[in-house]
Structure formats: C-alpha cells, structure tokens
Amino acid sequence: MKNKYLKAAAPVVVLAVGFGVVQLMAATKPAPEKKEEEQRLVSLMYAEAREQAVHLAVATQGEVRPHTEIDLTPQVAGRIVAISDSFAEGAGFEADETLIQLDDADYRLAVAQAEAGVAQAEVLLLQAKAAATIKRQQWLSINPNREPTPLQVNQPQVEEAEAKLRSAKAELADAKLNLARTQIKLPFRGRVINRQVGVGQYVTASAALGRVFATDRVEVRLPLTDSQLLELDLPMGFVATSERPGPQVTLSAQVGREQHQWWGRIVRTQAAVDQQTRLIYAVAEVEDPYGKGASSGQPLAVGLFVSAEAEGVQAHQALVLPREALRNADKVYVIDENNRLNIRTVEVLSTSENRVVVASGIADGERVVTSTIANAVDGMEVQPVTQLARK
Numbered sequence: 001m002k003n004k005y006l007k008a009a010a011p012v013v014v015l016a017v018g019f020g021v022v023q024l025m026a027a028t029k030p031a032p033e034k035k036e037e038e039q040r041l042v043s044l045m046y047a048e049a050r051e052q053a054v055h056l057a058v059a060t061q062g063e064v065r066p067h068t069e070i071d072l073t074p075q076v077a078g079r080i081v082a083i084s085d086s087f088a089e090g091a092g093f094e095a096d097e098t099l100i101q102l103d104d105a106d107y108r109l110a111v112a113q114a115e116a117g118v119a120q121a122e123v124l125l126l127q128a129k130a131a132a133t134i135k136r137q138q139w140l141s142i143n144p145n146r147e148p149t150p151l152q153v154n155q156p157q158v159e160e161a162e163a164k165l166r167s168a169k170a171e172l173a174d175a176k177l178n179l180a181r182t183q184i185k186l187p188f189r190g191r192v193i194n195r196q197v198g199v200g201q202y203v204t205a206s207a208a209l210g211r212v213f214a215t216d217r218v219e220v221r222l223p224l225t226d227s228q229l230l231e232l233d234l235p236m237g238f239v240a241t242s243e244r245p246g247p248q249v250t251l252s253a254q255v256g257r258e259q260h261q262w263w264g265r266i267v268r269t270q271a272a273v274d275q276q277t278r279l280i281y282a283v284a285e286v287e288d289p290y291g292k293g294a295s296s297g298q299p300l301a302v303g304l305f306v307s308a309e310a311e312g313v314q315a316h317q318a319l320v321l322p323r324e325a326l327r328n329a330d331k332v333y334v335i336d337e338n339n340r341l342n343i344r345t346v347e348v349l350s351t352s353e354n355r356v357v358v359a360s361g362i363a364d365g366e367r368v369v370t371s372t373i374a375n376a377v378d379g380m381e382v383q384p385v386t387q388l389a390r391k
Contacts, residue, residue: 041339041381041382041383042373042380042382042383043382043383043384043385044333044335044341044369044371044373044382044383044384044385045369045370045371045384045385045386046335046367046368046369046370046371046384046385046386047321047322047325047367047368047370048365048366048367048368049319049320049321049362049363049364049365049366049367049368050319050320050364050365051317051318051319051320051364052317052318052320053315053316053317054315054316054317054318054320054350054357055311055312055313055314055315055316056231056311056312056314056316056318056349056350056357057309057310057311057312057350057352058224058228058231058232058309058310058311058312059307059308059309059350060222060223060224060228060307060308060309061222061305061306061307061308062220062221062222062223062284062305062306062308063220063221063303063304063305063306064218064219064220064289064300064301064302064303064304064305064306065218065219065220065221065302065303066213066214066215066218066219066302067214067216067217067218067219067285068188068190068213068214068216069193069211069212069213069214070211070212070213071208071209071210071211072099072100072184072186072208072209072210072211072212073205073206073207073208073209074100074102074181074184074203074204074205074206074207074209075178075181075205075206076102076107076178076181076182076205077102077202077203077204077205078102078103078104078106078107078182078202078203079102079103079200079201079202079203080100080101080102080103080197080198080199080200080201080202080203081101081102081103081199081200082100082101082199083099083100083101083195083197083198083199084097084098084099084100086099086192087099087100087192087195087210088192088195089192089193089194089195090191090192091191091192092189092190092191092192092215092290093186093189093190093191093192093212094189095186095187095188095189096185096186096187097185097186098183098184098185099184099185099186100183100184100197100209101182101183101184102182102183102184102203103182104179104182107175107178107179107182108179110175110178110179111172111175111176111179113175114168114171114172114174114175114176115172117168117171117172118165118168118169118171118172120168121161121164121165121167121168121169122165124161124164124165125158125161125162125164125165127161128154128157128158128160128161129158129161131154131157132153132154132155132157132158135148135152135153135154136148136153139152139153184209186212188214188216189214189215189216190212190213190214190215191212191213191215191290191302192210192211192212193210193211193212193213194210194211195209195210196208196209196210197209197210213302215288215289215290215291216287216288217285217286217287217288217289218285218286218289218300218302219283219284219285220249220251220264220283220284220285220286220306220308221281221282221283222249222266222281222282222283222284222308223274223277223279223280223281224269224279224280224281224282225279225280226280229269229280229282230314231312231313231314232247232266232310232312232313233247233312233313233314234246234247234266234269234282235269236269236270236271236272236280237269237270237271238266238268238269238282239267239268240265240266240267240268245265246265246266246267246268246282246284247265247266247310247311247313248263248264248265248310248311249263249264249265249266249284249308249309249310250262250263250308250309250310251263251264251284251286251300251306251307251308252306252307252308252309253304253305253306253307255298255304258296258298260295260296260298261295262286262289262293262294262295262300262306263286263293264284264285264286264287265284265285266282266283266284266310267283267284267285268282268283269281269282269283270282284308286300289301309352316349316357318349318357318358318359319357319358319359319362319363319364320355320356320357321355321356321357321358321362321368322354322355322356322368322370323351323352323353323354323355323356324370324371325356325368325369325370326346326348326351326356329348330345330346330347330348331343331344331345331346332344332345332346332358332361332362332368332369333368333369333373333376334362334366334367334368334369335367335368335369335382335384338381339381339382339383339384340379340380340381340382341369341376341377341378341379341380341381341382342378342379343376343378344361344362345361346358346359346360346361346362347359347360347361367384371385
C-alpha cells in the first residue's frame with residue numbers, strides 16, 4: 001500500500017522540482033544590456049564666406065525698341081506693278097533692295113522729252129555762239145582799233161542760250177531722278193512691321209505703303225535710380241564717346257524653354273527726370289541683333305522684354321557666398337563651431353547666377369550651407385561633409 005502511494009506522488013514531485021529549477025534559473029539570469037540608439041545626423045555640404053572687394057551689379061529691365069523705325073512712302077505717284085517677297089510682314093530686306101516697283105512708262109517718256117530738250121538747247125547755244133563770232137569778226141574788220149560792246153557781238157544771246165541749256169539739263173536730271181524713284185528702296189537693312197498696299201493699287205506721293213525698322217542696332221530703355229546711376233558713374237545727360245564708352249550691359253530673357261543672353265552698352269542717359277516714375281532712363285544699344293549679336297541664333301527681337309544687368313565701377317568690401325547659400329530671399333544657414341545649424345537673416349546687396357553679395361548677417365570664414373535641407377530647425381546638430389569651391 002505504501003509503495004502504491006509513492007508511485008502516485010512521484011510525478012507530482014518531479015514536476016514541482018522542475019518548476020522550481022526553472023524559476024531559479026529565470027531569477028538568476030543576467031538582465032539584457034540596453035543599447036541607446038544613436039541619433040543620425042543630417043549631412044550638409046558647405047562653403048566658407050569670404051570678404052573681398054566686389055563690384056555690385058545694377059539690375060533693371062526694359063523693352064527692346066528699334067533704333068530706326070519709319071513709314072515707307074513713295075516720292076512719286078504711280079500704279080504698283082510689282083512687290084518684292086521681302087516686303088511682307090515680318091520679312092527682312094537688304095539695303096538698296098527694290099521693295100516696290102511703280103509703273104515707270106510716264107517717267108521714261110519724261111526722260112526722253114528732257115533729253116530732246118537738252119539736245120535742242122545745245123543746238124541753240126551753238127547757233128548763238130556762231131552768230132556772236134561772225135558779228136565780232138565783222139566789227140573788227142570795220143573798227144580794228146575799237147573793242148565792241150557785248151550787245152554788238154550778241155553776248156546776251158549766248159548767255160541766254162547757255163542758261164537754257166543748264167535748265168534743260170536740270171530738267172533731264174529731275175526726270176531721271178523721278179524715274180529712279182519708281183523703284184522704292186531703303187538705304188539700310190531691316191524688317192517689315194506691316195504692309196498696307198498691294199499690286200495694282202495707285203499711290204500718290206507720301207502715301208503710307210507700310211512700316212519698317214532697321215536691324216543694324218536696337219535700343220533698350222532702362223530705368224535707373226539715383227543710387228544706380230552713382231554705382232555706374234553715369235551723370236544725367238551722359239553721351240558715350242570713344243574716349244569714355246558707356247558700361248557694358250548683359251541682357252537676358254526666357255525665349256521658349258531656353259534662357260538667352262545678349263551684350264550691349266549704355267550709350268546715353270536722359271537729361272531730365274521722368275515726371276511719372278521719378279526715374280532717369282538710360283539707353284543701351286545692341287549691334288546687329290539679328291546677325292552677329294544674336295544669342296545662339298536667337299535674335300534680340302524688337303518688342304521683347306528683357307532683364308538687364310551692368311557691373312558697377314565702385315568697389316565695395318562685402319561677403320561673397322555661392323548662389324545656393326541664399327534661401328527665401330534673405331536667409332542663410334550657418335554651421336557653427338559646434339556643428340549646429342544657425343538660421344541667419346542677411347542684408348543682400350546683389351545676386352547673380354553664381355554668387356550672392358551680402359553686407360551683414362554673417363562673418364568672414366563662417367561655414368554656410370549650400371546643399372538642400374528639408375525641415376531645417378535652428379540649433380539642430382548636423383554633419384558637415386565637404387567644402388565646395390566658390391565660383
């Protein structure tokens with residue numbers, strides 16, 4: 001009976017001992033080490049701000065206008081018999097190219113009549129001179145020791161015949177000039193703005209045939225403030241000369257998907273202040289804007305609105321940064337000596353495609369961030385990666 005109870009209690013005892021051993025092992029197991037996660041720093045590229053003497057850029061804008069723009073008018077009347085393909089809206093033409101041909105039949109007839117008048121006047125002059133010679137000889141044969149008066153040798157008749165010949169030649173020259181004017185030409189290379197006539201139309205002298213402009217050069221009227229004039233060293237009423245050329249100007253505009261640039265020079269400034277804007281206007285010229293002065297084949301077209309930038313002549317001590325360092329017009333991110341980000345507000349003097357010139361807000365040698373950063377927080381710790389070379 002006793003053995004029977006022992007057999008029944010043995011499994012219970014084994015389970016109890018096993019449970020106790022497991023609890024003992026769990027209680028004596030060393031606690032796992034706690035590892036603190038390291039914060040991952042943002043890597044930022046930077047460049048050092050450098051103080052140097054710079055020439056500030058003067059920025060303005062204006063509209064391209066032709067230097068020469070005229071209404072094309074004839075000097076003689078007539079019916080239009082031919083119009084050149086070059087005389088079409090937007091087309092270009094060369095200097096002394098015949099744009100419109102008027103009917104010249106009447107003018108050719110006038111030339112022929114004038115030539116006949118010249119021939120007749122020459123005959124009359126020869127007759128008058130022959131008669132004067134005969135009368136002189138007759139006078140001297142009768143009065144060898146006395147000089148005849150001009151009237152006695154037909155001198156007034158000779159002078160009258162000479163005057164008539166000069167008049168006939170002048171009429172011939174006028175007839176030839178009118179004949180040449182039936183071919184309507186211009187002394188410059190240009191473009192056509194509009195055409196107002198057609199073949200078969202009769203036009204009178206001074207009638208409007210169309211409007212054209214020269215393409216040898218174009219102008220851009222640029223508004224400037226007093227400080228900008230001072231920066232460029234341009235007085236009111238300035239006119240450029242070979243000894244003192246005006247400052248060079250870079251003109252730029254977006255045409256299609258590309259940014260284009262053209263180069264010109266300020267040639268004069270107004271001598272009066274504009275009453276509406278209270279600004280002074282300077283005029284910049286670009287030579288051959290449809291030819292050699294074009295930007296990669298893109299002409300500086302009349303009517304185009306462009307931005308203009310000219311470099312000042314006065315040197316200023318300022319801090320120069322890469323263009324990528326400027327954010328939100330007047331903010332710069334600076335990495336301090338503890339590798340923490342400082343958001344600074346700076347006073348911007350000038351900006352260009354490659355650089356920013358600031359007057360205050362940072363110091364010489366400070367590291368400014370040039371790479372992009374999302375959700376920048378003042379005081380956050382960062383990792384400087386490399387230093388970019390300034391352009």
